[in-house]
Amino acid sequence: MIARTIGFFQQTPYFTRENMPDLDPAINKLTLEMVNLDLTQTNYLMGLMGTKYLPSVAYRIRMIPFRSDAISGVVASVQGRGLNEEPLSASREADK
Numbered sequence: 001m002i003a004r005t006i007g008f009f010q011q012t013p014y015f016t017r018e019n020m021p022d023l024d025p026a027i028n029k030l031t032l033e034m035v036n037l038d039l040t041q042t043n044y045l046m047g048l049m050g051t052k053y054l055p056s057v058a059y060r061i062r063m064i065p066f067r068s069d070a071i072s073g074v075v076a077s078v079q080g081r082g083l084n085e086e087p088l089s090a091s092r093e094a095d096k
Contacts, residue, residue, distance in 0.1 A: 009059065014029055033059065
């Protein structure tokens with residue numbers, strides 16, 4: 001199965017709407033490239049997945065656009081006292 005996966009991505013290293021009609025219109029081109037992980041990185045990745053080492057292949061996906069409509073709102077920044085101002089003492093705060 002790994003050999004077939006590698007073979008597929010070697011034959012089709014990128015996706016566009018020409019070779020993948022159902023590709024999201026926001027994506028012009030999606031590129032996959034094989035990543036050579038060292039032993040430590042492979043061990044860390046397998047640990048994240050909760051498994052021991054398995055024969056595997058890793059790919060990096062490039063050119064993923066970020067959607068501009070992802071932010072639902074903007075919150076005003078917090079206004080505070082300047083750094084050079086002296087803090088109010090407890091007695092002055094009680095007077096207010």
